[in-house]
Amino acid sequence: DAGITQSPRHKVTETGTPVTLRCHQTENHRYMYWYRQDPGHGLRLIHYSYGVKDTDKGEVSDGYSVSRSKTEDFLLTLESATSSQTSVYFCAISEDRVKEAFFGQGTRLTVV
Amino acid sequence: RKEVEQDPGPFNVPEGATVAFNCTYSNSASQSFFWYRQDCRKEPKLLMSVYSSGNEDGRFTAQLNRASQYISLLIRDSKLSDSATYLCVVTTNTGNQFYFGTGTSLTVIP
Numbered sequence: 001d002a003g004i005t006q007s008p009r010h011k012v013t014e015t016g017t018p019v020t021l022r023c024h025q026t027e028n029h030r031y032m033y034w035y036r037q038d039p040g041h042g043l044r045l046i047h048y049s050y051g052v053k054d055t056d057k058g059e060v061s062d063g064y065s066v067s068r069s070k071t072e073d074f075l076l077t078l079e080s081a082t083s084s085q086t087s088v089y090f091c092a093i094s095e096d097r098v099k100e101a102f103f104g105q106g107t108r109l110t111v112v
Numbered sequence: 113r114k115e116v117e118q119d120p121g122p123f124n125v126p127e128g129a130t131v132a133f134n135c136t137y138s139n140s141a142s143q144s145f146f147w148y149r150q151d152c153r154k155e156p157k158l159l160m161s162v163y164s165s166g167n168e169d170g171r172f173t174a175q176l177n178r179a180s181q182y183i184s185l186l187i188r189d190s191k192l193s194d195s196a197t198y199l200c201v202v203t204t205n206t207g208n209q210f211y212f213g214t215g216t217s218l219t220v221i222p
Contacts, residue, residue: 033209042199042214043156050208058209090155092210098144098203101210103155 003027006091006104013111019078021107023091025071031094032074033101034058034066036087043090049074050097081111113138118200118213126221129190133216135200136182145176147185148199150215156199159185190220 003026013019023032034046035058045058047066055066063085065077078085091104118135125131137145145162160167162174162183173186183202187194200213 031208035212040214043212045209048209056208088153094210097208098205100144100146100158100161101201102158105155 004091004093004102004104006089006107008107009105010108011110013081013109015082015111016080019081019109021076021089021091021109023074023076023093023104025074025093027093027095027102028071029093029095030071031097031101032068033092033094034064034074034076035090035092036060036085037090037106038087046076046089081109083111085109086111115139115211116200116202116213118216120214120216122217122219124219124221125190127190127192129220130186130188131190131218132187133185133198133200133218134182135184135213136180137200137202137211138181139202139204139211140178140181141204141206142181142202143205144203145174145183146201147172147174147183148201148212150197150199152196156212159198187218190218192220192222194218195220 005024033048035043044060049055049068089107092101094101147159148156149159150156166175171188197215199215202211
């Protein structure tokens with residue numbers, strides 16, 4: 001299995017609080033992605049990174065920010081969590097944009 | 113229009129049956145194609161890549177039809193352990209992301 005670790009695996013937080021999710025890889029892959037998965041919507045891209053300090057928005061980026069200061073770490077921050085951000089968040093990595101992606105185990109976030 | 117579309121199912125088939133899933137994609141510049149499997153409350157895992165000439169991995173066969181812009185997955189001799197959601201995934205040669213279908217649910221019944 002690809003070396004991807006997400007933390008925390010589960011989190012419950014209150015509306016309005018900031019939350020940071022971490023994705024750590026040991027594969028030295030260039031591309032890293034954050035997705036959210038909700039019933040009826042499948043996997044939707046939030047943000048992605050194509051190198052250190054190089055990031056771009058996905059289709060559902062509002063309310064989220066990311067940072068990548070090292071190849072191995074990609075952080076997703078919810079500046080002020082809302083109930084609509086209750087979801088399962090998956091990090092993925094890829095060696096190349098046309099090669100297969102490997103996923104972390106997911107973070108189950110509940111905003112109350 | 114969605115980049116990738118799949119029939120959500122559910123497909124309920126008996127053990128030993130053959131089942132086929134199709135997936136259509138909208139971007140003719142799509143370059144790479146994959147099938148992923150996702151078990152309940154788990155992360156998606158790569159099942160197989162899909163090559164232009166078609167490819168087989170044991171009981172699984174994947175095919176690509178570029179002219180009609182669809183890919184297919186055939187599962188022969190279904191096992192109980194094949195029960196999962198199957199995701200169709202596409203990338204393009206211009207974008208930096210993967211496009212996922214919403215998945216097709218398969219339940220293999222004893």
